Amino acid sequence: MEYKAKVIAGLLTATCVFSIIALILSAVNVKDVFLPPGTKYGLVFDAGSTHTALYVYQWPADKENGTGIVSQVESCTVNGSGISSYADDPAGAGASLKPCLAKAMTIIPAEQQRQTPTYLGATAGMRLLREQNSTKAEQVFAEVTKAIREYPVDFRGAQILTGNEEGSFGWITVNYLLDTLIKFSFAGKWEHPQNTEVLGALDLGGASTQITFQPGVTIEDKNTSVLFRLYGTNYSLYTHSYLCYGQTQALKRLIAALHQQAQRSVRRGLPFGEEGDVVFTITLLPQAFSGFYYTFSFLNLTSQQSLSHVNATVWDFCNKNWSKLVETFPENKEHLHTYCVVGLYILTLLVDGYKFDEHTWSNIHFSQKAGNTDIGWTLGFMLNLTNMIPTEALELVKGQQPSLWAGAISFIVLAIVTGLVAILLQCFWKSK
Structure with a gap:
């Protein structure tokens, strides 16, 4: 009987010791942490x-x-x-x-x-x-x-959206995706990039075209200026949208003309050169997306080829036999008739309208996506909108090192097991 009592006492003592150790471990090095x-x-x-x-x-x-x-x-x-x-x-x-x-x-x-x-x-x-x-x-x-x-x-x-909103939100998208607004540093935190030049944005839609960039000088015309605050930094931009100068609207005016006459027709109709809108564009490092990309991608002209090469390629395509084109590109038959005129229109828009030349043409990057994200106005719209969505407060909890937490759990388990063994033995011996 004395032996049984010693066994039970030993188990209960072990249970108490294990519980005390678990309590100590759970209280050691506890810190306030945010989830x-x-x-x-x-x-x-x-x-x-x-x-x-x-x-x-x-x-x-x-x-x-x-x-x-x-x-x-x-x-x-x-x-x-x-x-x-x-x-x-x-x-x-x-x-x-x-x-x-x-x-x-x-x-x-x-x-x-x-x-x-x-x-x-x-x-x-x-x-x-x-x-x-x-x-x-x-x-x-x-x-x-x-x-x-x-x-x-x-x-x-x-x-x-106004044309200027569409253009400026597209500018935000381009610069955000290409890490000129904020960048994850090697220090493991988000920082404003130093000595990084922001990019311009050229957007060609179906019914309008937009140009947006940071001019570096005061913009006197308030109808073409917009101010954003993103990640704690202010950006003053020039942006201008030309309604009815998107590719679909241009096609409606040009599709009946012969390809050889189309370029001259576009030049007569362009609205540029009257207001000094594009005097800064030769210094741009622009991203051209939407309609700019789709047409030039089909023509295989998105690899920063020279302006003379681009011009020759577009005209070479326009001079091809139609039946031969249909035979060569059967999967593109629906839009095949547009690539010549739109290609000429893009050339005219960028060269005669925005004044890019052989020296500055190589600055233009024709892109559809950056990473896995589509380039367009919607991401810039969402980014700007987050400025007005309240920040959720982080939840504060008590935490400790995983090794200490694991040790505390282990001793809790041991305390429970030894306590249960003591109870079971006590019940068994009583029944005997």
Whole structure:
């Protein structure tokens, strides 16, 4: 009997010792730590003149100097033409958005969907429709609003972006993706890059074209100036949008002309050279995207070839036999007839309009994406918007080193096991 009592006492003593050790380990070197920031999501529809796309973005809730570190999660191209093409069928415009919205709902966690800010920004196609028939434009917006509100998101409205907004948001996208606004340093933190020149942005859409850059001098015309504060730094930009000088609108004026006459027709119609708009552009390091990229990519001219090479390539394409082109590019038959005229138009726009020459042409980079992110106005729009979305406070918790925590857990387990063994032995011996 005395032996049994000693065994039980020994087990209970071990249980107490293990518990005390676990308590000591759990209290040693405890520090206040912040949990990693949560993730916020945002949705932006780019309702262009020729098509609509939905972009899903995310960013850490804590932000950097007031601006989010935004990344693209997904993109979805809406079937059909741009929403302005539904002027006589506004309900169709709303219905066309639903498949992409449904796809976005599979990406954003259900518990965050109702807090996800969602926007629709329409560009030059809707600007033109509003000028031609404001009633039809309002009906299209009413239907797309109705469709988006069927989904559990924080819809904050559909609006027509001004040309200057479209151009300046595209500038933000380009410079953010190419690390001229903020960069993750070797020190493991986000910093403003030193001695890095910001880039210009050239955008060619279906109904308008935009040029945006930081001129380095005071912009006297307030209609072409915009100010942004991003990651704690102020940027004063020159931006100008030319409505009706996108490639689709240009094609409408030029498609009936012979290719040899097209270049002269464009030159007569360009609006440049009257206001001194582009006197700074020869110093730009611009990124040319959207229509600039798609046409020159087809012509294999996106590798910074010389201006003389580009000019020769475009004219060589224009002089090819049509039946031979169809035979060579059967998969591009739908758009094949546009590449000659648009190629000539781009050359005229950049050379005669923006005054790039053989020396400065090599500065232009024709791009569609940077990394896995599409270049366009939507990311810049979302980045600028994060300035106005409140930062979530980080959650403060008590934490300790993993080794100490693991040791405390181990001794807790030992204390429980020895205590249970003592109880079981006591019960067994009593039953005997």
